[in-house]
Amino acid sequence: MVRFRLGLVINPLAGLGGSVGLKGSDGVAEHALALGAKPKAAERMMQALKVIQDYAADIEIITASGVMGEDVAKALGFQTKVVYHTPVQTAAQDTKAVVQTLLQTPLDLLLFAGGDGTARDVYSVFSEACIDDKRPVLGVPAGVKIHSGVYGITPNAAGMVVKMLLDGELVSLMSADVMDIDEAAFRQGTVRAKRFGELWVPAEPRFVQAVKMGGKEVDELVLADIAAQVIDQMEDELYIMGSGSTVAFVMAELGLDNTLLGVDVIQHKRLIAKDLTAAQLLELSEQTPTKLVITLIGGQGHLLGRGNQQLSPALIRRIGKDNIIILATKTKLKALEGRPLIVDSGDPQLDRELCGYYKVITGYRDYVMYQVANPDLQADL
Template sequence: MIVGLVVNPVAGLGGPVALKGSDGPAVQARALALGSVPRAADRATAALRALHARRPGFELRTVAGGMGEHSARAAGVPYRIVHRPALLTGPLDTRAAVPALAGVDLLLFVGGDGTARDVLDAGPTGAVLGVPAGVKVYSGCFAISPFAAGATAAGFDGTTLDAEVVDLDEDAHRAGRVGARLYGTLRVPAARARLSGRKTGSSTAGPGTVESIARAVVAAMRPGTAYALGPGATTLAVGRELGLELTPLGVDVVRDGALLASDVTEQTLLTLAMSQVTHAILSVIGGQGFVIGRGNQQFSPRVLARLAGITVLATQQKLAALGGRPLLVDSGDTATDAALSGPARVVTGYRESVMYRIQSASEDT
């Protein structure tokens, strides 16, 4: 089996510092200046380790430097370099690397929706699979975690299915206007249990349902406790119930009915959690089931360790659409994800809740 690997080394940079994306050199430079640390290479290494543990005889072809070579070396996997990029950070590098990796049985690419779009534009000739590492991972061509990507690659038998590639206008995204555009489809391994699926919206749930969840959350808030509200339409409804205008797609912190901090970074959220009792209020991503790790990277492992508790919100329709699949957490730290796993109470309305399983995205399905 021959596997190709291409890594977008700057994927995900904007998430922890509340930039809501990482596309473009200006955003990447700002993210680095704000203290964001690249994680894509580590995610690629984790995928390769999972693949190597299950199929040690595979051949790896990759790209020089941070676009694959460094991750292969860290994973202890033999590799052959087939392309040397010019810039290491631009979409043109990804688009040039994909044709150089033609002829592999499966191409692993590491990044987010922007990287998936670049792979699609390059015209891959065979099967591909995304290793999630971006801020936005709404496309259906990604595995649910690096571990799942490696395990799926190891068991790949050539059977594929079509998966959609979508992306957002990041400038509009930062302004709170979410409108995913369908760019096309990629052929991915037919391993539905390990694929994240495409994100879906909350349009099937009536506004009264979301507002009833918001009333339940506000009624349960305790004086003196800080509440960090993650992105999502349901958490925005909590803000409206409090009479506050929250940051669309950002993380805001409220206390005693007032806005304490707006559109916080991971570092700001950590400082707040270390100085006072802080509780997280998080909504579920429709169609995918993620609670942690998609668009809310401000809730890092070190922040999660400091929280007094987590409240999960979802409409009954959103849970039903999962078809029995668990809710997922992918913080980037397996120990943190394991600690968050297990039965959890999910608020579905005013005085309504259900017990639903949360599972680490790195747990073998």
């Protein structure tokens, strides 16, 4: 007898713009595909569902046909009920329509794969339906930008939360903010985040991410010290400069133009390419030793997988763990309250390999040893 009814929604367009440097997918899906972007949302949902694959006999998945859920569910052997016919070309309206249909069915959990735009679509349906009960939802991160607090920290972590529910563990519910930004402004280097509402999610702090902290660091003296240390240790290699305000400060100290929300490359302290795609980064780094300079997202602790999907698993493997240079102010690290840094590269095996302690540059000749340790991977051991 089925004891757990899992509503499932995949936004197949989520995250398309990330690897090709478009900073999002809203309104640019066709352009992203033309640039060579590959859909990843189904793969991300599959990673989450594999965690609970052994429970397949106890779960019924209620979903949409084809790429919006059915294909993944059936591929993993789950009992699947299709309640919505997916068109050839999907749009945000289809996500809303699937959720509207699912809400007419008793569910134990609504699991969806997407980004902040998808979370907004889910929230809008709940809001329009005037649903005031604590019906739980959980997001599998598949978008370029994940500001909302309704997502697992990784696809595997989202699966771990569902597993806890299946195991009958005491999992409370908490309200979490649904956030989104203006992608047009985002592509121009401006972050305009807005809170749209809240959804109820399983309250498991190890596996469910915090809302992203916004704003630049205000302590310019600390950032100047960090930049000085990075610049002093630069050699002849290529340096891939990740997104974020801390890395941007290094570029400013070098007097170089910077793509705040993109990925640039410098060599010999000169800018040689800017706002590159995943494919361009692979090509550029093929013949030359390369290092990666990145910082964490404040409040969340993510190093990879949030706004920097240009840093593909293939690129990270080529660069190597020892050539990743992490920058952060101690204020940002303290704000994590002891939580580890997180990597969500899209390749769970690579994420496991990247776990460990790193020397984080926190000032001039000032370092902190800090752990990268995805909680979902630790719980898997």
